[in-house]
Amino acid sequence: MSEVTVKQLAEAVGTNAARLLKQMQDAGLEHSSEDAAVSEEQKQTLLTHLKLSHGQAEGATRKITLKRKSLSTLKAGQGKGRAVQVEVRRKRTYVKRSEAAGAATGETAEQAPRVASQAQAEIERIRSEESARQSAEEETRRQAAERKAGEEKRRETALKAQEETEQQAQKLEEKQSATPELTIEEQVAKAAVEAQVEEQSAERGGRRDGKDHHKDSADSRFSDGGGRRELSFKSNVRRTKRRGGRVEQHGGEFERPQEIRQREVEIPSMIAVGDLAQRMTVKAGEVIKTLMGMGVMATINQTLDQDTATLVVEEMGHTVKLISEDALELELEESLKIDEGEGTIRPPVLTVMGHVDHGKTSLLDYIRKTRVASGEAGGITQHIGAYSVEVGDNRFTFLDTPGHSAFTAMRARGAQATDIVILVVAADDGVMPQTEEAVQHAKVAGTPLIVAVNKIDLESADPERVKNELSALEVIPEDWGGDTQFVNVSALTGEGVDALLESVQLQAEILELKAVEEASGRGVVIESRLDRGRGPVSTVLVQNGTLRQGDTIVAGEHYGRVRAMMSDAGEHMKEAGPSTPVEVLGLSGTPEAGDEFSVVSDERKARELVEFRKTRNHDRRLALQQASKLDNMFANMAKGQKRIMNMVLKTDVRGSLEAIVQAIALINTDEVAVNVVGSGVGGITESDATLAQTSEAVMFGFNVRADPSAKKVIERERLDLRYYSVIYELLDDVKQALSGMLAPELREEILGVAEVRDVFRSPRYGQIAGCMVIEGTMFRNKQIRVLRDNVVIYEGELESLRRFKDDVNEVRNGLECGIGVRNYSDVREADKIEVFESTEVARTL
Known part of the structure; x- marks a missing residue:
C-alpha cells in the first residue's frame, strides 16, 4: 500500500483529522499538519501506541475473572426414564482502568454515538453466536437420545455429529483467525471500538449478568467429558472434574478399522499345517479353509511341501521367506572352519574288509596280539571294532567291519571313514560276494586298496587264482602293471604280516595324511550302545583336531558334555x-553309526542344532508315513489285505540294529511283511514288554536280555520272547514265521482222463456217458471237468461211476465205464472227462 496523508488516514478509520494528529503526536510521530505523509512503519507505531493506551500490552492488563457453575437435569424423550445432566458455566471479568484510559474518556466523548452503534453491532454478533451455540446444544441432546437405536446407527450419528462440530469449530476459528489478516486501518478502528466497549462494560458492572452469560457461553466448545459435549471457541478452556453423578459411556463411538499386520513367514522344505498357522499367528482352521479353497483337503497335522505352503502364505496376505534345511548346518560348518596351515602327519586309518570267515579278525588279532575272534558269537564279527595299534615307531588305526551280507551299511561307513582299505581274501576260497561288494565300496569312496591274500599256509591255497578273479573286478596287481599291492599272509602263523604293515606304511606316506591338532575336534561315530551302568556309550574316531574331556559335542540328534x-x-x-x-x-x-560329531563352544547353540535336526527328521518321517499310508490304502484296495507281523527289536549296538532292520526289509513281500513297532539299543525293559503286549508283537533280543520287571510282564501275559547271538539264526526264524503266515498254494493233480464213446439215458441218474479210460484212473466223488475240443466247458463233481451194472470206486486205464455228471446233461460224443484233485501246499519265502 502506498503512503497516505493524515487526513486520508482519518477518513479511512472514521475519526477527525485533529484527533488523529494528536494521537500520532502522543505516539512520538513528528506530524504537525493534515497533509503530512504517513508510512507503513508509522502506521504500525500508531497502532502499537493505541493498543498500549487501551490496556492490551503484555503485563498491562489487570483483571479479575469469576467463574460460576450450575448443574441441571434434562429428561431425554426416548431414553426410558434416563436423564442427561447439563452443566452451565458463567464467567465475569472485572478490569481496572488505567490512567491513560481515563484520560482518553474525554477525548472519545464526542465519538460516543458512533462508537455505541459499533458496540451494538458487536453485541448483535455475539448474540447470533450464542443462538448458534444453543442450536448446537439442542442438536447434541437429540443425538444423545438417539444413541440407543443400534450399534451401526450410533456410529453414523457420532460421525455426523463429529463432522458438524468440526465444521462449526472450523468456521468460528476462521473468524477468529481472520483478525491478523485485517489491514492496518481496520485494526486501528477495531482497537478504538474495543476501547469504547470496555469503558461501557466497566460502567455498567453488575447489570450485565444475563449478557455475561450469553457472552461466556459462546466462549465454550464441544468437548468430550464424561458423556457430555460442550462447544468452546477458546483454546485455553480448563476442564473441571465432575463430582458425583453418573458418567454416560458412548458405546457407539467410531473406531478406526485395524490394518492386518503383514508378517514375514519362514517356510522350510516341509511344514505341518498347525506349524504354518502358528507362524502366521492365525488359527489352523483358517489355513485349512484356504487350502480347501485351493482344492487341497488337509488336516492340522498334514505335512505341506514348500511350494504349497508358499501359495497359502501369499494367499493370506503375508510375505514368504524360504529357508534352507541346512541353514543351521552351514552355520555350524562355517564356525568350525579351521586354517589347515602346516598340518602334522597323522596315523593312517585302515579298514579291514572281506567275505565272512576269510580271516579278517584273526589277522587283526595277530597284529594286536589279542584273541577277539574267539569271543565273537559264531566266530564272526557283528559290529565295527576300532583299534589303535603301535608297531615299532608307527601307529595304525584299524576298523574291523563285519563280513556277512547283512552288514552292507557298516562296510559302506567303514569305507567312507578310512584312508586305506585292506581287502582280506582267503587263498583257498577266492573272491566271494562280499569281496566284490568291498571292492565296490572302496571304488565309490575313492580309497586305495591293499589286498591281503590270507590262509596261504593251507595246502589248497592258490594265490594266483585270487589275482585272476580280482583282475576281473579291475583290481590289477603291481607285478601285472597295476597299482594295487598284493601281499600273501597267514593270520595263523604270522607269515607276511610285517610285509603287509610295510605296504600300509608306504601307502600312507604316498597319501601324505595330515591333520591340525590344535583345533576343535571333529570326526565320525563308529558305533554306539546303551550300557546299563554307564548310559549311552559311543565309539568315535577323531579325524581332525583334538577331543578333550569336558568338551561339548554334537552327534546327529544328540549332544552332551564328554x-x-x-x-x-x-x-x-x-x-x-x-x-x-x-x-x-x-x-x-x-x-546313529556314521553320524559326524563336532565340538561346539556354546551349549545353547548345540541344543538349538539338535532340536532342529530332530524336528527335520520327524517331519521327514511323518511325510514318509503319510505317503506310505496312502500307498498301502490303494494297494489294499487293489488286492487282499497284507499280513503283518509286528516285532519289537532290541540289540546291543546301533550298527547291529540297523543291519537287522535292513535285512528284514529285504525279506518283506507283497503278501507278508514285518512291522518293527519298537526298536532300540539296550536291554529289554518293562515298557518294551508293554508295547509288545498292546501291539501283539514278537520280541527279539540280539545279544541283550530282559530285566526282572520285563520278565514278570512277559510271563504274566505269555508273550513270545526270543534271544539270539548270531544274526543268521534271527533272520532264519523271521523267514520261517513269515512263511507260516503265507496263504497256502493250491495245486491240482489230474488223476485220470476218459473219452466219451456213447451217451444214453438212465431213469435213475439221467444222462450217462459211456467212456473209455485213456489216462490214469477215474475215481468216484472227485471233481471233474468236461472238455470239448480241449476247452473246459463245465466243472463239477462225478456223481456215479459204474462198470457194467456194478457201482465201483475206481476204473483203471484201458477199461470201459459209465459216468454220470451231477447237474449237467449236455455231454456229447468225443468229449473228454478228466478227474482231478486239489491239494494245499505250504509256501516258503
Missing part, C-alpha cells in the same frame, strides 16, 4: 588327537 574317554584297551584318556578311536560317555542318547 564326561569320560577311554581307549580301545579300556584306559582313561584326557584328550584324543587325529586318527584316534575312543569311547565317549556323556551324550544324551545313542547316535
Whole structure:
C-alpha cells in the first residue's frame, strides 16, 4: 500500500483529522499538519501506541475473572426414564482502568454515538453466536437420545455429529483467525471500538449478568467429558472434574478399522499345517479353509511341501521367506572352519574288509596280539571294532567291519571313514560276494586298496587264482602293471604280516595324511550302545583336531558334555588327537553309526542344532508315513489285505540294529511283511514288554536280555520272547514265521482222463456217458471237468461211476465205464472227462 496523508488516514478509520494528529503526536510521530505523509512503519507505531493506551500490552492488563457453575437435569424423550445432566458455566471479568484510559474518556466523548452503534453491532454478533451455540446444544441432546437405536446407527450419528462440530469449530476459528489478516486501518478502528466497549462494560458492572452469560457461553466448545459435549471457541478452556453423578459411556463411538499386520513367514522344505498357522499367528482352521479353497483337503497335522505352503502364505496376505534345511548346518560348518596351515602327519586309518570267515579278525588279532575272534558269537564279527595299534615307531588305526551280507551299511561307513582299505581274501576260497561288494565300496569312496591274500599256509591255497578273479573286478596287481599291492599272509602263523604293515606304511606316506591338532575336534561315530551302568556309550574316531574331556559335542540328534574317554584297551584318556578311536560317555542318547560329531563352544547353540535336526527328521518321517499310508490304502484296495507281523527289536549296538532292520526289509513281500513297532539299543525293559503286549508283537533280543520287571510282564501275559547271538539264526526264524503266515498254494493233480464213446439215458441218474479210460484212473466223488475240443466247458463233481451194472470206486486205464455228471446233461460224443484233485501246499519265502 502506498503512503497516505493524515487526513486520508482519518477518513479511512472514521475519526477527525485533529484527533488523529494528536494521537500520532502522543505516539512520538513528528506530524504537525493534515497533509503530512504517513508510512507503513508509522502506521504500525500508531497502532502499537493505541493498543498500549487501551490496556492490551503484555503485563498491562489487570483483571479479575469469576467463574460460576450450575448443574441441571434434562429428561431425554426416548431414553426410558434416563436423564442427561447439563452443566452451565458463567464467567465475569472485572478490569481496572488505567490512567491513560481515563484520560482518553474525554477525548472519545464526542465519538460516543458512533462508537455505541459499533458496540451494538458487536453485541448483535455475539448474540447470533450464542443462538448458534444453543442450536448446537439442542442438536447434541437429540443425538444423545438417539444413541440407543443400534450399534451401526450410533456410529453414523457420532460421525455426523463429529463432522458438524468440526465444521462449526472450523468456521468460528476462521473468524477468529481472520483478525491478523485485517489491514492496518481496520485494526486501528477495531482497537478504538474495543476501547469504547470496555469503558461501557466497566460502567455498567453488575447489570450485565444475563449478557455475561450469553457472552461466556459462546466462549465454550464441544468437548468430550464424561458423556457430555460442550462447544468452546477458546483454546485455553480448563476442564473441571465432575463430582458425583453418573458418567454416560458412548458405546457407539467410531473406531478406526485395524490394518492386518503383514508378517514375514519362514517356510522350510516341509511344514505341518498347525506349524504354518502358528507362524502366521492365525488359527489352523483358517489355513485349512484356504487350502480347501485351493482344492487341497488337509488336516492340522498334514505335512505341506514348500511350494504349497508358499501359495497359502501369499494367499493370506503375508510375505514368504524360504529357508534352507541346512541353514543351521552351514552355520555350524562355517564356525568350525579351521586354517589347515602346516598340518602334522597323522596315523593312517585302515579298514579291514572281506567275505565272512576269510580271516579278517584273526589277522587283526595277530597284529594286536589279542584273541577277539574267539569271543565273537559264531566266530564272526557283528559290529565295527576300532583299534589303535603301535608297531615299532608307527601307529595304525584299524576298523574291523563285519563280513556277512547283512552288514552292507557298516562296510559302506567303514569305507567312507578310512584312508586305506585292506581287502582280506582267503587263498583257498577266492573272491566271494562280499569281496566284490568291498571292492565296490572302496571304488565309490575313492580309497586305495591293499589286498591281503590270507590262509596261504593251507595246502589248497592258490594265490594266483585270487589275482585272476580280482583282475576281473579291475583290481590289477603291481607285478601285472597295476597299482594295487598284493601281499600273501597267514593270520595263523604270522607269515607276511610285517610285509603287509610295510605296504600300509608306504601307502600312507604316498597319501601324505595330515591333520591340525590344535583345533576343535571333529570326526565320525563308529558305533554306539546303551550300557546299563554307564548310559549311552559311543565309539568315535577323531579325524581332525583334538577331543578333550569336558568338551561339548554334537552327534546327529544328540549332544552332551564328554564326561569320560577311554581307549580301545579300556584306559582313561584326557584328550584324543587325529586318527584316534575312543569311547565317549556323556551324550544324551545313542547316535546313529556314521553320524559326524563336532565340538561346539556354546551349549545353547548345540541344543538349538539338535532340536532342529530332530524336528527335520520327524517331519521327514511323518511325510514318509503319510505317503506310505496312502500307498498301502490303494494297494489294499487293489488286492487282499497284507499280513503283518509286528516285532519289537532290541540289540546291543546301533550298527547291529540297523543291519537287522535292513535285512528284514529285504525279506518283506507283497503278501507278508514285518512291522518293527519298537526298536532300540539296550536291554529289554518293562515298557518294551508293554508295547509288545498292546501291539501283539514278537520280541527279539540280539545279544541283550530282559530285566526282572520285563520278565514278570512277559510271563504274566505269555508273550513270545526270543534271544539270539548270531544274526543268521534271527533272520532264519523271521523267514520261517513269515512263511507260516503265507496263504497256502493250491495245486491240482489230474488223476485220470476218459473219452466219451456213447451217451444214453438212465431213469435213475439221467444222462450217462459211456467212456473209455485213456489216462490214469477215474475215481468216484472227485471233481471233474468236461472238455470239448480241449476247452473246459463245465466243472463239477462225478456223481456215479459204474462198470457194467456194478457201482465201483475206481476204473483203471484201458477199461470201459459209465459216468454220470451231477447237474449237467449236455455231454456229447468225443468229449473228454478228466478227474482231478486239489491239494494245499505250504509256501516258503
